[in-house]
Amino acid sequence: MTLAEIREEIIDILHDIAPDEDLSELKDDVTFRDQLELDSMDFLDIVMELRKRHRVQIPEEDYGELASMQRTVTYLEPLLKDVARVS
Amino acid sequence: MYDTIIIGAGMSGLAAGIRLAHFDRRVCILERHYTIGGLNSFYRLNGRDYDVGLHAVTNYMPKGTRRGPLAKLLRQLRFRWEDFSLAPQIGSSIAFPGIQLRLGNGLELLESEIEKHFPSQKDNFQQLLSQIADYDELEQQTFEDSARQVVSSTISDPLLVEMLLCPLMWYGNARESDMDFGQFCIMFRSIFMEGFSRPFAGVRLILKNLVRRFRELGGELKLSHGVDRIVHDKKQVNGVILDNGEQIPGRHILSSAGWFETLRMCGDVVSSSTRGPGKLSFTESIAILDKQPRQLGHDRTIVFFNDSDKFHWEQPETMCDLRTGVICSPNNYWYEDANGKQQQLSEGVIRVTALANFDAWQNLPEEQYRLEKLRWHERTVASAVRFMPDFRRHVIDTDMFTPKTIRRFTWHDNGAVYGAPNKHLDGTTPWKNLYVCGTDQGYVGIIGSILSGISIANRYCLQTA
Numbered sequence: 001m002t003l004a005e006i007r008e009e010i011i012d013i014l015h016d017i018a019p020d021e022d023l024s025e026l027k028d029d030v031t032f033r034d035q036l037e038l039d040s041m042d043f044l045d046i047v048m049e050l051r052k053r054h055r056v057q058i059p060e061e062d063y064g065e066l067a068s069m070q071r072t073v074t075y076l077e078p079l080l081k082d083v084a085r086v087s
Numbered sequence: 088m089y090d091t092i093i094i095g096a097g098m099s100g101l102a103a104g105i106r107l108a109h110f111d112r113r114v115c116i117l118e119r120h121y122t123i124g125g126l127n128s129f130y131r132l133n134g135r136d137y138d139v140g141l142h143a144v145t146n147y148m149p150k151g152t153r154r155g156p157l158a159k160l161l162r163q164l165r166f167r168w169e170d171f172s173l174a175p176q177i178g179s180s181i182a183f184p185g186i187q188l189r190l191g192n193g194l195e196l197l198e199s200e201i202e203k204h205f206p207s208q209k210d211n212f213q214q215l216l217s218q219i220a221d222y223d224e225l226e227q228q229t230f231e232d233s234a235r236q237v238v239s240s241t242i243s244d245p246l247l248v249e250m251l252l253c254p255l256m257w258y259g260n261a262r263e264s265d266m267d268f269g270q271f272c273i274m275f276r277s278i279f280m281e282g283f284s285r286p287f288a289g290v291r292l293i294l295k296n297l298v299r300r301f302r303e304l305g306g307e308l309k310l311s312h313g314v315d316r317i318v319h320d321k322k323q324v325n326g327v328i329l330d331n332g333e334q335i336p337g338r339h340i341l342s343s344a345g346w347f348e349t350l351r352m353c354g355d356v357v358s359s360s361t362r363g364p365g366k367l368s369f370t371e372s373i374a375i376l377d378k379q380p381r382q383l384g385h386d387r388t389i390v391f392f393n394d395s396d397k398f399h400w401e402q403p404e405t406m407c408d409l410r411t412g413v414i415c416s417p418n419n420y421w422y423e424d425a426n427g428k429q430q431q432l433s434e435g436v437i438r439v440t441a442l443a444n445f446d447a448w449q450n451l452p453e454e455q456y457r458l459e460k461l462r463w464h465e466r467t468v469a470s471a472v473r474f475m476p477d478f479r480r481h482v483i484d485t486d487m488f489t490p491k492t493i494r495r496f497t498w499h500d501n502g503a504v505y506g507a508p509n510k511h512l513d514g515t516t517p518w519k520n521l522y523v524c525g526t527d528q529g530y531v532g533i534i535g536s537i538l539s540g541i542s543i544a545n546r547y548c549l550q551t552a
Contacts, residue, residue: 019167020150037153041545042162048110048549 001080006073009085013049017042028069050076054083088336089115091548092327094314094352095343097125097497098533099525099540101297103341105164106544108304115335116306117327119313119498123298125343126497126504126526127533129291132486135434137373139488139496140504141290142389142415142438143283145258146276146534147175147192155281156534163541170296173284174420176388181250182474183393188250192282205247215241222272227512230269230529237268249398254278254391256400257413257440259531261365261505263401270510270529277532283388287422287430293533313498314344317352317521324353324521339548343525343540345499346507349516365503366402368490370443372467375484376435380416383435384476390414392474401442407463408442409470415440437478439471445490445501460487505531514543522547 001009011023014036021036032038043063050056056079058066065075091107093100096118107114122128127140146156150168161168178196181188186204190197194216202209218241222229234252242248252266255274260266286292301308313330317340326336342349347364380386393411400411415438422430441463451459464487468479490502499506506526514522524543525536 016165017162019165020161039159041159041542044545044550045163052110 001083001085003073003077005085006076006080007069009053009080010046010069010072010076013046013053016049017045026069028073031068033067046072054080056080056083088338089113090337091115091339091341091544092117092335092337093341093343094327094349095125095525096120096123096298096308096310097343097525098127098293098297098536099528099543100125100341100343101294101301102160102164102537102540103343103524103544103548104301104306104308104540105297105304106541107548108301108306109165110549112548114306115337116301116308117312117314117329117335118308118310119330120496121311123308123310124290124294124496126493127290127294127536128496129289129294133484135375135484136289136291137486138289138291138417139492141285141533142258142413142417142440143176143285144171144173144293144534145278145281145283145532147173147282147284149175156277156538157281160534160537160541163545164297164300164537166296166300171293172286172288174287174422176283176285177386177419177421179254179283179389179391180387181253181391183246183250183253184395186246186250190279190282192284194280197279201247205244208242208244208247211242212247219272219275222269226269230267230510230512232268234266234268234271238271246396249393249396251275252400253393253398253411254389256398257391257411259505259535260400261367261503261510261526261531262508263366264399266400267510273530273535277534283420285417285420287420287432289417290533314352316354317342317349319353319518319521322519324518327352338520340521341540341543341548342521342523343536345497345503345525346509346511346523346527347500348498349521349523353518353521355517363507364500365505365507366445366501367400367504368402368443368445368448368493368502369440369504370407370448370463370467370487370489372439372441372464373486373488374437374439374468374478374482376437376478376481377483378481379431379435380418380437380478383478383481385416385437385478386419387414387475388416388419390474392471394470394473403442403444406444406447406459407467409466411442412467412471413440414438414471414475434483435478435481437471437475439467441467441470443490445494445503448489448491449494449502456489456491460489463487499526514547520547
């Protein structure tokens with residue numbers, strides 16, 4: 001997956017978790033917590049969706065890397081570079 | 088082999104099932120009754136739809152709210168706000184002799200009512216609010232502090248203390264006389280700070296959404312499948328044996344049957360008598376009217392009434408205790424159809440809840456049971472019309488359910504509506520892969536029990552895998 005594809009994938013997961021949110025204006029450099037008020041239960045869901053969809057394991061000590069879109073994409077890039085996006 | 092067996096197809100069991108099935112666990116829900124819902128079930132009688140438990144869905148927040156229990160559960164279960172189509176209440180009240188406090192969704196109205204009727208308590212009430220805001224509800228150490236003591240030390244007018252406790256105890260207190268401060272805070276937020284709502288179609292809409300989602304995700308639901316025994320060795324459980332003798336193996340078991348009820352399935356004879364099952368059960372007298380309640384001058388969604396300055400919350404010695412009760416009219420919500428046009432239930436409905444004695448009802452012979460139902464229906468309604476317009480000339484049909492009915496739907500000891508007084512907030516049991524969720528874990532109400540199922544499933548069946 002390219003960086004753009006990873007971003008799209010995360011948007012997809014966020015849309016799944018919070019179907020009522022308009023994500024078209026999401027700012028990549030602001031934390032999900034500040035923009036969407038995601039809490040620890042939601043971050044866990046992002047992790048589990050990634051595991052379910054792409055078999056990516058994210059250790060608990062790395063959950064902080066998912067704080068914003070920018071950081072998430074950077075963090076996931078090496079993990080997902082050989083994975084094809086299915087949609 | 089199932090990854091998880093869930094006992095009970097009520098709100099918490101179904102919610103836990105959705106979480107697990109969504110993340111590809113093989114999961115099966117076993118329900119003893121022939122229908123879903125547990126306490127919050129529904130039935131049909133003489134061509135009319137009735138709800139069992141539901142007066143109101145608490146924790147109401149308008150669409151777009153990102154915080155709070157309702158928003159959290161919608162995200163966790165992947166529902167849209169519209170899927171529950173919650174219509175907000177028109178307005179409720181707490182009625183004691185000669186005084187009435189009105190409440191709406193959000194704190195504003197209650198605050199101004201307290202300022203008006205209890206001007207000396209205005210600042211004390213603000214102080215109570217900050218105590219509640221500071222309280223971490225899952226702190227087991229302070230959860231069981233006495234709510235009466237904590238609230239009385241802030242609010243100095245005993246009448247206001249009683250009036251605040253009345254609705255919160257009615258909608259979620261399993262303990263007699265007093266209330267855990269932790270439970271008080273949970274209920275205070277869900278009723279006074281958030282508020283009441285209801286789907287136009289009643290609780291069946293929520294249940295049907297939950298079941299449909301669970302099945303779409305590949306979950307199995309088996310009705311009329313009561314669990315007789317949980318199979319276990321010293322440390323862990325291995326599966327269940329059904330009433331019909333069938334054996335079903337599972338890696339985890341999540342039970343919403345209640346703490347004592349679950350331990351009994353493990354063959355554990357419960358010895359402790361002071362921390363036993365709950366005792367508080369209800370009757371519900373339902374009247375169908377030929378007019379809308381508002382046409383009779385009754386526009387309240389819910390009225391919590393008490394006929395003296397002191398609120399008594401205990402198992403009655405007689406069949407029912409008519410000193411206090413809850414009057415609910417499901418007509419009095421702001422219902423809108425899909426196009427935003429106001430709509431209304433076709434008939435007027437008034438429901439009145441009273442405290443009842445389980446043994447007294449359970450032990451009646453069939454014929455007398457029917458007679459007592461008629462007798463207490465009449466008495467309950469007579470008690471209620473002291474606090475609302477007399478609707479008795481307009482009644483076209485009635486039904487009543489009793490602690491016996493609640494027992495049939497929930498299988499709870501004593502038909503205890505809110506389960507056992509002592510909650511098990513972390514959900515663990517003496518067996519390492521057996522967990523409790525639902526009423527006896529600590530959250531009550533529709534939103535509460537759904538969250539209970541979600542959080543226990545997350546914590547023990549998803550995160551550890």
